[in-house]
Amino acid sequence: MVVALSELAAPERRTSFIARRNTRQAVLVWCFLAPSLLIFLLYRILPLVWNLILSFQAWSPLRPAVWIGLDNYDEMLTDEVFWQSLWNTLYVIASAPIGIAIALGLALLVNTDIRGRNVYRTLIFLSYPLMTVAVAIIWRWMFDERVGLLNYVARGIGLADSPIPFLNSFTWALPSVIAANIWQMLGFYMIILLTGLQNIPSNLYEAAEIDGANAFRRFFRITAPLLKPSIFLCFVIGMLNSVTSFDLVYVMTGGGPGRATEILVTYIYKLGFVQTRFDYAAAVTIVFFVLLIVIAWAANRLSGGNAGAVEAGGCTVIRAGRST
Numbered sequence: 123m124v125v126a127l128s129e130l131a132a133p134e135r136r137t138s139f140i141a142r143r144n145t146r147q148a149v150l151v152w153c154f155l156a157p158s159l160l161i162f163l164l165y166r167i168l169p170l171v172w173n174l175i176l177s178f179q180a181w182s183p184l185r186p187a188v189w190i191g192l193d194n195y196d197e198m199l200t201d202e203v204f205w206q207s208l209w210n211t212l213y214v215i216a217s218a219p220i221g222i223a224i225a226l227g228l229a230l231l232v233n234t235d236i237r238g239r240n241v242y243r244t245l246i247f248l249s250y251p252l253m254t255v256a257v258a259i260i261w262r263w264m265f266d267e268r269v270g271l272l273n274y275v276a277r278g279i280g281l282a283d284s285p286i287p288f289l290n291s292f293t294w295a296l297p298s299v300i301a302a303n304i305w306q307m308l309g310f311y312m313i314i315l316l317t318g319l320q321n322i323p324s325n326l327y328e329a330a331e332i333d334g335a336n337a338f339r340r341f342f343r344i345t346a347p348l349l350k351p352s353i354f355l356c357f358v359i360g361m362l363n364s365v366t367s368f369d370l371v372y373v374m375t376g377g378g379p380g381r382a383t384e385i386l387v388t389y390i391y392k393l394g395f396v397q398t399r400f401d402y403a404a405a406v407t408i409v410f411f412v413l414l415i416v417i418a419w420a421a422n423r424l425s426g427g428n429a430g431a432v433e434a435g436g437c438t439v440i441r442a443g444r445s446t
Contacts, residue, residue, distance in 0.1 A: 170411075177405035182398050194405035204406060206381045207389040208413075211365055214300060214385060215417065218360035221304035222353060225311030230345075232312070233319045243316070247309035254306065258373035261302035265289050265374075289375050295382045299374055303367055311356045318352030319345070357421050365414065386410045 177194055181187040198204050228246055232239045249257070264271045265288035276282040288298045322345065330340050368387045371377060377384040377392070386406065393403035 173404045181401045207384045211385045214364040217300045229315040250309040254369045292382045318349045
């Protein structure tokens with residue numbers, strides 16, 4: 123009888139031990155996560171919520187907050203500087219595919235058995251680790267109207283009779299900033315795309331070659347579809363980098379001439395810290411945030427809805443988007 127009772131109690135003790143162990147592990151996990159979650163809450167979630175509330179108020183450091191509803195958003199409809207900044211921002215975002223296309227060509231080149239390919243990879247990647255302020259200073263000198271390298275070369279080979287005011291021209295200022303931004307991100311794009319290329323099984327190309335597919339068809343039937351996650355990642359990173367290139371724009375042009383290179387992030391800075399209109403700056407920030415989400419969602423849909431999916435253990439793991 124005693125043996126039977128002890129046999130019945132044994133499973134209960136094991137269940138209790140497993141429950142206590144699981145509880146201890148959960149507490150340990152939450153203890154490790156708590157500092158990071160607290161920092162994320164303090165520096166990400168709470169500022170975002172406060173920014174949203176502030177966009178519906180009239181507030182400055184010198185006066186108390188007053189609830190004004192959608193007045194700040196109504197003001198945007200007639201704010202010419204806001205619309206100019208928005209269009210400039212969209213132009214900068216639209217330049218990301220240009221940089222990705224150039225980087226893809228370079229990645230395809232250095233992925234072949236050319237001599238010195240490791241040297242080429244290193245030289246192309248060197249642009250990315252540079253500080254953005256340093257990149258802006260370099261390109262500001264290159265575009266300089268009097269002593270710039272580009273003007274010197276253009277006049278030397280006869281392409282221009284007089285200096286071209288790249289950064290002081292309403293026509294050339296924004297393309298010049300975009301060119302500097304593309305150059306800085308080119309190496310990073312190339313590394314991501316090169317990694318994607320090297321993860322494509324070589325037997326797919328061998329089978330396609332046996333079937334008579336030329337290089338053009340192999341690229342569009344094998345390389346491009348399998349590079350979708352890498353291309354999507356490049357686009358999202360390029361988009362975020364483009365629209366947050368405050369230091370690049372501010373050092374190269376300061377948003378000028380006029381508002382020719384003003385983007386939303388520089389406009390938000392000037393509203394908040396130059397004009398002390400933090401309430402209106404908060405409203406513009408919310409619109410900016412929604413714009414980024416919409417563009418990222420649209421890019422994911424255009425890439426097939428499963429961008430970021432990777433194969434793990436024979437099944438598809440989705441990092442972003444949905445499985446198909």
